[in-house]
Amino acid sequence: MSWASVYGQEHAKSLLMRAIRNRQLAHAYLFWGIEGSGKDALAFALARAVNCESGGPELCLECTSCRISDPLRHPNIHFVCPLPQGKNEKAGDDPVGVLSSEELETVKEQLRLKGANPYHTIQIERAQFIKLNSIRSLKRESALTEYGSGRNVFIISNADAMNEEASNALLKTLEEPPGKSLIILTSSWKERLRETIVSRCQMIHLEPLPESEIRRYLVEREDAKEANAELIAVLSEGSISAARGLLRHDILGMRSGAIGFLRLALTNRRGALMHAIEETVVSGGKPGVEQFLRVLHQWLRDALILRDRGPEGIHDVGDRADLERFTQRFPEADLIGALNRVDRAIALVGKNVYLSLLLTNLAIELRADLTAQRRS
Numbered sequence: 001m002s003w004a005s006v007y008g009q010e011h012a013k014s015l016l017m018r019a020i021r022n023r024q025l026a027h028a029y030l031f032w033g034i035e036g037s038g039k040d041a042l043a044f045a046l047a048r049a050v051n052c053e054s055g056g057p058e059l060c061l062e063c064t065s066c067r068i069s070d071p072l073r074h075p076n077i078h079f080v081c082p083l084p085q086g087k088n089e090k091a092g093d094d095p096v097g098v099l100s101s102e103e104l105e106t107v108k109e110q111l112r113l114k115g116a117n118p119y120h121t122i123q124i125e126r127a128q129f130i131k132l133n134s135i136r137s138l139k140r141e142s143a144l145t146e147y148g149s150g151r152n153v154f155i156i157s158n159a160d161a162m163n164e165e166a167s168n169a170l171l172k173t174l175e176e177p178p179g180k181s182l183i184i185l186t187s188s189w190k191e192r193l194r195e196t197i198v199s200r201c202q203m204i205h206l207e208p209l210p211e212s213e214i215r216r217y218l219v220e221r222e223d224a225k226e227a228n229a230e231l232i233a234v235l236s237e238g239s240i241s242a243a244r245g246l247l248r249h250d251i252l253g254m255r256s257g258a259i260g261f262l263r264l265a266l267t268n269r270r271g272a273l274m275h276a277i278e279e280t281v282v283s284g285g286k287p288g289v290e291q292f293l294r295v296l297h298q299w300l301r302d303a304l305i306l307r308d309r310g311p312e313g314i315h316d317v318g319d320r321a322d323l324e325r326f327t328q329r330f331p332e333a334d335l336i337g338a339l340n341r342v343d344r345a346i347a348l349v350g351k352n353v354y355l356s357l358l359l360t361n362l363a364i365e366l367r368a369d370l371t372a373q374r375r376s
């Protein structure tokens, strides 16, 4: 897991590489940005770089450190994340040792997945907080000598999940940074961190990822088909976590569903339209309807681009013929108005509205917008 396995984030990467080169690394960093922007991935890359015997910042890929492929099996890389509270857990207990054997299995499996793919979102039941005992054991380990010529790196993932006691303990560690240790906090909710902690870290912001990087991730790491990756990338709003969540949905299928919905709305086939709407609502619930509306929005946007600017820039996912037919048949359609309507419907899904009615009204409004005659 090297710098190259971090998608996008060129600015953050070059900043850190330069700091290594100039021997100006801080003792503590806070990587912050939206969920799925690659904070943990960047933390792993930095941890590996400071442990490469070549001195970095590039990995030599040949030294003992570089040859350990799973960063979570590296003796100098320590990973802290929220864990369940153990039964009768006391101060000073091993934070993992107190877990039930079942919980322990889950933790191991989750860490294995994280080690194999830093973009994996760890999911452990009842793991709400980063425990005081986890920070205590970090403190103990940071006093130990590092392995080889590298340095101990502590990655505190989702650092905003630290409870009060854990935050206090970490603050003390940050005030007196032990020896060569490097502490990296990652957080999607920086404002939930104590100001005193934030002020002791060098902050590095990770931007939401561009669509091209998410598409590349999906094809390279998740073996997604190009067309599907293309659509998911647009819907994930800069987050690989969101993209991974969407992989479970049939986005291409949803796009044909959206075309079907428009077709029924435009031809005013009420019975079939009601049936399609009920199906969308029943099978997907609120999240499904929202996803459906986003896909619909994307298709209408493609229609607008195709009509006004040509095929360059539309999502080429195999339904260009549908788009072309539509723009030829309704050359005067008020597509901007239609896009605004879908936007408004998306905003309403989160509120307490009757979803079937929302989609029915939308169909009626879209029919008016799309069959409109442009006023000259």
Ligand SMILES: [Zn+2]
Binding pocket: 051, 052, 053, 054, 059, 060, 061, 062, 063, 064, 065, 066
């Ligand atoms: Zn190396």
